[in-house]
Amino acid sequence: MRNKIIGMCVLAMVVSVTAAFAQEGTVSSESLVKPREFVVYLDKNSRDNHYIPSGWMGDYSDIRMNDQAADNPHSGTTCIQFTYTPKKAPSQGWAGVYWQNPANNWGSKKGGFDLTGMTKLTFWARGAKGNEVIQKVVVGGIKGTYADTAAVEMGPIILTDSWKEYTVNLAGKDLTYISGGLSWVTTGDLNPDGIIFYLDDIKFVADSTVLPEAKKSENMPFYVYADRSSPNNHFIPSGWMGDYGDLKLDIGSKEDPYLGDTCIKITYNGKATQGARWAGMFWQNPPNNWGNVDAGFDFSKATKLTFWARGEKGGERIEEFKVGGIMGEFSDSDSSTVGPVLLNKEWTQYVIDLKGKDLTYIIGGFCWAANIDNNPEGAIFYLDEIKYE
Amino acid sequence: MRKILLILLLVSALAAGIFVAFYLKVPVLPPAPERKVFIRTFEESRYQLVVEGNPYIIKGVCYNPIPIGKNHEYDWWSDPHKPWLVDGALMQEIGINTVRFYQAGQNQEAVKAVIADLYQQHGIRTIMGNWLGFWEYPCPFYGDKDFQERVTKEVLEMVRLYKDEPGILLWVLGNENNYSCLGHVNPWSNEEIDKEPDPQKQKKMRLRIYYTFVNDLARQIHEIDPDHPVALGNGELIGLEDAKEYAPDIDLVASIIYRGKTFGNLFKSLKFSFDRPLFLAEFGADCYDAYKKEEDQNMQAFFLESQWRQIYQHLATSDSGEGNCLGGVMFEWTDEWWKHQEASPDGWTVHDTGSNWSNGSYYFDIKAEGNKNMNEEWFGLVGLSEEIENGINKRIPRKAYYVIRDFWKNPDLNPEKRKKK
Numbered sequence A: 001m002r003n004k005i006i007g008m009c010v011l012a013m014v015v016s017v018t019a020a021f022a023q024e025g026t027v028s029s030e031s032l033v034k035p036r037e038f039v040v041y042l043d044k045n046s047r048d049n050h051y052i053p054s055g056w057m058g059d060y061s062d063i064r065m066n067d068q069a070a071d072n073p074h075s076g077t078t079c080i081q082f083t084y085t086p087k088k089a090p091s092q093g094w095a096g097v098y099w100q101n102p103a104n105n106w107g108s109k110k111g112g113f114d115l116t117g118m119t120k121l122t123f124w125a126r127g128a129k130g131n132e133v134i135q136k137v138v139v140g141g142i143k144g145t146y147a148d149t150a151a152v153e154m155g156p157i158i159l160t161d162s163w164k165e166y167t168v169n170l171a172g173k174d175l176t177y178i179s180g181g182l183s184w185v186t187t188g189d190l191n192p193d194g195i196i197f198y199l200d201d202i203k204f205v206a207d208s209t210v211l212p213e214a215k216k217s218e219n220m221p222f223y224v225y226a227d228r229s230s231p232n233n234h235f236i237p238s239g240w241m242g243d244y245g246d247l248k249l250d251i252g253s254k255e256d257p258y259l260g261d262t263c264i265k266i267t268y269n270g271k272a273t274q275g276a277r278w279a280g281m282f283w284q285n286p287p288n289n290w291g292n293v294d295a296g297f298d299f300s301k302a303t304k305l306t307f308w309a310r311g312e313k314g315g316e317r318i319e320e321f322k323v324g325g326i327m328g329e330f331s332d333s334d335s336s337t338v339g340p341v342l343l344n345k346e347w348t349q350y351v352i353d354l355k356g357k358d359l360t361y362i363i364g365g366f367c368w369a370a371n372i373d374n375n376p377e378g379a380i381f382y383l384d385e386i387k388y389e
Numbered sequence B: 001m002r003k004i005l006l007i008l009l010l011v012s013a014l015a016a017g018i019f020v021a022f023y024l025k026v027p028v029l030p031p032a033p034e035r036k037v038f039i040r041t042f043e044e045s046r047y048q049l050v051v052e053g054n055p056y057i058i059k060g061v062c063y064n065p066i067p068i069g070k071n072h073e074y075d076w077w078s079d080p081h082k083p084w085l086v087d088g089a090l091m092q093e094i095g096i097n098t099v100r101f102y103q104a105g106q107n108q109e110a111v112k113a114v115i116a117d118l119y120q121q122h123g124i125r126t127i128m129g130n131w132l133g134f135w136e137y138p139c140p141f142y143g144d145k146d147f148q149e150r151v152t153k154e155v156l157e158m159v160r161l162y163k164d165e166p167g168i169l170l171w172v173l174g175n176e177n178n179y180s181c182l183g184h185v186n187p188w189s190n191e192e193i194d195k196e197p198d199p200q201k202q203k204k205m206r207l208r209i210y211y212t213f214v215n216d217l218a219r220q221i222h223e224i225d226p227d228h229p230v231a232l233g234n235g236e237l238i239g240l241e242d243a244k245e246y247a248p249d250i251d252l253v254a255s256i257i258y259r260g261k262t263f264g265n266l267f268k269s270l271k272f273s274f275d276r277p278l279f280l281a282e283f284g285a286d287c288y289d290a291y292k293k294e295e296d297q298n299m300q301a302f303f304l305e306s307q308w309r310q311i312y313q314h315l316a317t318s319d320s321g322e323g324n325c326l327g328g329v330m331f332e333w334t335d336e337w338w339k340h341q342e343a344s345p346d347g348w349t350v351h352d353t354g355s356n357w358s359n360g361s362y363y364f365d366i367k368a369e370g371n372k373n374m375n376e377e378w379f380g381l382v383g384l385s386e387e388i389e390n391g392i393n394k395r396i397p398r399k400a401y402y403v404i405r406d407f408w409k410n411p412d413l414n415p416e417k418r419k420k421k
Helices: A002-020 B002-023 B083-094 B108-122 B145-162 B178-182 B191-195 B199-224 B240-246 B266-273 B297-313 B345-349 B399-409 B415-420
Strands: A037-041 A052-058 A063-069 A079-084 A094-100 A120-127 A136-140 A151-154 A164-169 A180-187 A195-205 A222-225 A236-242 A247-253 A263-268 A278-284 A304-311 A320-324 A335-338 A348-353 A364-371 A379-388 B037-042 B046-051 B058-062 B098-101 B125-130 B168-173 B230-235 B252-256 B278-283 B325-330 B382-389 B392-397
Touching: A052 A063, A052 A180, A063 A094, A120 A180, A136 A164, A151 A164, A180 A195, A222 A364, A236 A247, A236 A364, A247 A278, A304 A320, A320 A348, A335 A348, A364 A379, B046 B325, B058 B278, B083 B108, B083 B382, B083 B392, B083 B399, B098 B325, B108 B125, B108 B145, B125 B145, B145 B168, B145 B199, B168 B199, B178 B199, B178 B230, B191 B199, B199 B230, B199 B240, B230 B240, B230 B278, B240 B266, B252 B266, B266 B278, B278 B297, B297 B325, B297 B399
Parallel strands: B058 B098, B058 B325, B098 B125, B125 B168, B168 B230, B230 B252, B252 B278, B278 B325
Antiparallel strands: A037 A195, A052 A094, A063 A079, A079 A195, A094 A180, A120 A164, A120 A195, A136 A151, A136 A180, A222 A379, A236 A278, A247 A263, A263 A379, A278 A364, A304 A348, A304 A379, A320 A335, A320 A364, B037 B046, B382 B392
16 A cells, blocks of 8 residues: 555656646646646756746847846845846847747747646846836747747836745736746836846746736826836837938937926928828837737726927927827727827927727827928927826 | 506506517607608617618618729710629629719719619619819818809709609718818818918818818708708718717718728717718728738638628617618729829729738738738729620629628628637
8 A cells, every 4th residue: 555655656746747847749748737836947056947048138238147146035045136237329228038948949949838727927026226127027928930829018117125026917828838938128218327136936826816817997197208217108109100210219308308307309300211201100019019919008097198298499380199090900999189289389288188089909109290391391399298197 | 447457558558669669679769751761760879771661781882883994084974885784783693782973974864874774773772972072173172152152053963963863872972071171181271271370270170161061061952852861971080070060960971981800999989979870981901912912802801791790780780889880882893993003094904003002900911012001903892804795894703792792691790709619
């Protein structure tokens, strides 16, 4: 009898280990035993680690990593220290790191784990000083030939100077193939002086108490732009339209901001570089999303979008300021505009009325458009405090 | 005992009446004097078109059968080979019951003959439109009294001429003319507008002038012809908050909508801006993949089937939608080979694959060069062959022709749900 019990225990252990390391195509035993945890990173030399922090992105030369930092780890003997020092120029303005399997796999190789049954990813993080801002973390999301079956984002995260646990809700997501265990991304705008931060104990967990997140309506106010380094900013001014070569954008202008340290300065030189004779700019989520990525915000609680604007000389004519209106496979659920507007030299608040609009799905958070016919010499104008209320 | 029976009978009759009113969706308003074509109103702004006493879903197509080698100036109404007879038979075969003309031809007798032939031989009714001078050079002067009077005369003449044709279904005033008020297309002004320095107020002034003018037209048409509703041909729903104020005599909205596979919040938004019944006066998809540079009939069929599904979801008889849709008119019946190189007669004989505009809602080929993915010469439900048959270019039905036929035979509003079962 005792031998039988020992034998069964050994069998159970073998099955557990097999399941824990199962990859796509080799998961036949997984239905027998579901692991409770699946580790991304515990300690530098932990045999339980499954992913490698090999996917350095954006301004990767601005990142330094010490994956055996012994400076106050959350558990064990080591944690990972990241130092991000954004260069002034020229740069992409952002950087990040993906934990991948196998190393450097951007979707060209098979390496995804079947994590079905996991309902969350947890990790511990702290900043060296506190108030360091991580723009977002992403679970999955690797594209390519062997694409991850899910991409789940969380953020922004403002770190404290002591360890704190963070959770990404994965309940209800298709986790049958995940080769990107976790990534973090941040920007120079959010951290102009650079940051040092620490991560530890990153793991997937099967917690049956976690339920799928209902698509939630965003709370108001919801900022598109507050200040250059504000973690409350949403949407990216990535959708340059028409004569995009005529445009210059400075999201950290210190020329008499309406509120805070900075405002947005837009220079439209009116040279018709692309021959369109007009130009405009969409704030999108995520960047460059023209309706091809399913990532809309729900602004059902909003009744208006307000912003402040002024012209360099006064009299600059903006044909329209707009919310929504991006059309694609995943279109904005509505749109609303104000304009044409003749800007004043002094800061003036404008309102886009959103009452009665269907704002359940918005990827184009804000937009402006102007043309040469009404601005023959171009236009310089400033924007600040763009927010849904 | 008799009294009790009488009371019971009265109560039963009342209860039955309430049941009928609430559950069988009978009109909440007393029926208007029976007109040939009218709109029945139900609770919660749900509407139904009624033609000669029967509910009517507009299953239509824009009809402008320009042959290969000709352009929009060609008088096809007077074509001795009568292309509408061949086309009418093909339309009838799949269930098309309505054609839309943007404007009547010059030859009044020929126009009457086309309307009569389509109706008498194929049961197809006519939506007759008028451009309201939208394309007049240099621009439509809606703020000018002389211009208004000239257009009014032309429109009322049209109504007088064709109102007694049995095939006439309704009138459409304009087609995206509201964009001229915003300065997007054919911008116009007058002295009063020019004096106003605020461009937002200028826009409002133009909308007031234009919609007031259209309302006057609608009112005068009703006086001449109480039998046919009058629709406002409007680009998207833009400006309709102003139409609500200035055009109360409009019976229904005829919107031109290109939003890809769905119409989004169109039907709900209309209730907020201008609570009128709606038919899609232009919608559809082209069948040329500008990215792969090849014909793609599947793409066109996919969009059109999805769009018809949405139209049916929002009919008054559907439980799932807003109930304010009367149907739709697809753009369009045949390809038109003159459109891309409009100014060059050489281009009218070439089925041009160039594109002039971009629309991200038609996302399959949005990665085409310059994102220009809308191919004007490839919107036909039937293609044109250079081969001549019965004196006209041979018609070649596309996949969408058959897909729509099957949808209309058995409208399946939840195909995904059924697949999962």
